[in-house]
Amino acid sequence: MDKKISSAVIKRLPRYYRFLGELIDSDISRISSKELSKKMNVTASQIRQDLNNFGCFGQQGYGYNVISLFEEIQKILGLNNRYNLIIVGAGNLGQALLNYNNFQKRGYNFIGVFDVNPEIIGNTIKGIEVFDMSNLKQFVQDNVVHIAAITVPRISVPEVSKQILDTGITAIWNFSNSELILPSNIIVENVHLTDSLMTLTYNFNCNDESK
Amino acid sequence: MDKKISSAVIKRLPRYYRFLGELIDSDISRISSKELSKKMNVTASQIRQDLNNFGCFGQQGYGYNVISLFEEIQKILGLNNRYNLIIVGAGNLGQALLNYNNFQKRGYNFIGVFDVNPEIIGNTIKGIEVFDMSNLKQFVQDNVVHIAAITVPRISVPEVSKQILDTGITAIWNFSNSELILPSNIIVENVHLTDSLMTLTYNFNCNDESK
Numbered sequence: 001m002d003k004k005i006s007s008a009v010i011k012r013l014p015r016y017y018r019f020l021g022e023l024i025d026s027d028i029s030r031i032s033s034k035e036l037s038k039k040m041n042v043t044a045s046q047i048r049q050d051l052n053n054f055g056c057f058g059q060q061g062y063g064y065n066v067i068s069l070f071e072e073i074q075k076i077l078g079l080n081n082r083y084n085l086i087i088v089g090a091g092n093l094g095q096a097l098l099n100y101n102n103f104q105k106r107g108y109n110f111i112g113v114f115d116v117n118p119e120i121i122g123n124t125i126k127g128i129e130v131f132d133m134s135n136l137k138q139f140v141q142d143n144v145v146h147i148a149a150i151t152v153p154r155i156s157v158p159e160v161s162k163q164i165l166d167t168g169i170t171a172i173w174n175f176s177n178s179e180l181i182l183p184s185n186i187i188v189e190n191v192h193l194t195d196s197l198m199t200l201t202y203n204f205n206c207n208d209e210s211k
Numbered sequence: 212m213d214k215k216i217s218s219a220v221i222k223r224l225p226r227y228y229r230f231l232g233e234l235i236d237s238d239i240s241r242i243s244s245k246e247l248s249k250k251m252n253v254t255a256s257q258i259r260q261d262l263n264n265f266g267c268f269g270q271q272g273y274g275y276n277v278i279s280l281f282e283e284i285q286k287i288l289g290l291n292n293r294y295n296l297i298i299v300g301a302g303n304l305g306q307a308l309l310n311y312n313n314f315q316k317r318g319y320n321f322i323g324v325f326d327v328n329p330e331i332i333g334n335t336i337k338g339i340e341v342f343d344m345s346n347l348k349q350f351v352q353d354n355v356v357h358i359a360a361i362t363v364p365r366i367s368v369p370e371v372s373k374q375i376l377d378t379g380i381t382a383i384w385n386f387s388n389s390e391l392i393l394p395s396n397i398i399v400e401n402v403h404l405t406d407s408l409m410t411l412t413y414n415f416n417c418n419d420e421s422k
């Protein structure tokens with residue numbers, strides 16, 4: 001796999017994958033970069049450039065083969081494999097992630113949930129028992145765990161991320177409203193919901209002023 | 212307000228805001244762009260450039276006044292105002308948003324939740340009644356609603372976004388796993404959780420291969 005692909009391109013791949021999946025659902029087997037461009041609201045040249053990173057998919061005047069492009073991106077994204085995830089923090093957000101069926105369909109299995117609250121430890125969410133945080137290390141020794149999602153309050157983040165790193169897990173999906181300070185070999189993907197809402201508000205205000 | 216600020220800068224503002232808030236919590240009143248840079252893992256020149264968009268905050272060799280910078284960004288992001296939100300889709304994700312206290316603290320009030328499922332209509336989540344979707348238009352007429360969050364399954368998105376636009380709401384926070392096709396005067400902020408997880412997986416695989 002080419003390591004020099006920019007992170008901006010990587011960020012766009014899931015979106016291509018989603019759109020191509022929708023085309024397949026609509027029984028569309030060929031699409032020109034122009035049509036795909038219109039649908040995705042990205043320039044046709046951007047699409048060509050992005051996809052050229054991964055080999056030669058389009059033919060001049062003939063368009064892309066939707067299924068082979070879909071399968072190639074699937075492979076690039078590593079979606080042919082399955083991934084085991086644990087969730088640290090069994091509050092509302094953790095529960096929402098567990099209950100969201102789309103992850104499972106894409107090959108992501110939640111296999112463990114951890115919390116410190118004695119009132120929810122031992123409960124079952126979608127068939128998965130909530131374990132005490134003190135069992136985390138043993139659980140990761142006994143099971144293959146690829147990714148840990150952090151859905152705890154900000155105040156618990158330093159302690160929780162220390163405990164996760166201590167298990168040897170190297171990929172973190174961070175939902176906490178803070179930035180993690182981690183060694184460089186740890187992969188982090190942040191979902192900062194409050195940041196997203198603030199960006200929306202800013203654009204809303206600008207939009208409102210321009211009327 | 213200067214309208215020419217790039218969307219990349221806008222995206223970074225909530226992060227500055229978050230970091231400055233943490234500095235205030237730690238009673239730090241001055242910080243150099245170098246220190247802030249180290250903390251945020253952004254180059255000092257990027258920080259200077261970003262903040263220069265909004266006027267002159269730093270003094271050579273003296274650093275930024277944390278509180279005035281924080282307050283200025285707060286003003287730019289429009290966080291001095293309060294915003295009323297509704298949630299369309301009272302499933303797990305909708306409930307998680309309602310239960311997340313951080314939004315309220317930042318000035319975002321959830322004032323209504325809507326669903327089509329008769330089993331949950333009439334229920335109360337965090338003191339807010341779940342209304343039937345058929346009441347949406349009337350609700351927006353009777354209340355000030357700035358933003359609608361969409362947390363419905365992909366299949367319901369076209370119908371739901373039509374109904375939301377029909378109320379006159381112009382800002383949408385989209386959690387559905389699909390792209391919305393909307394008129395250009397509508398502001399959308401997407402949170403695509405599956406995309407985020409795919410990006411994490413991609414980086415995880417690359418990291419793994421490079422070992």
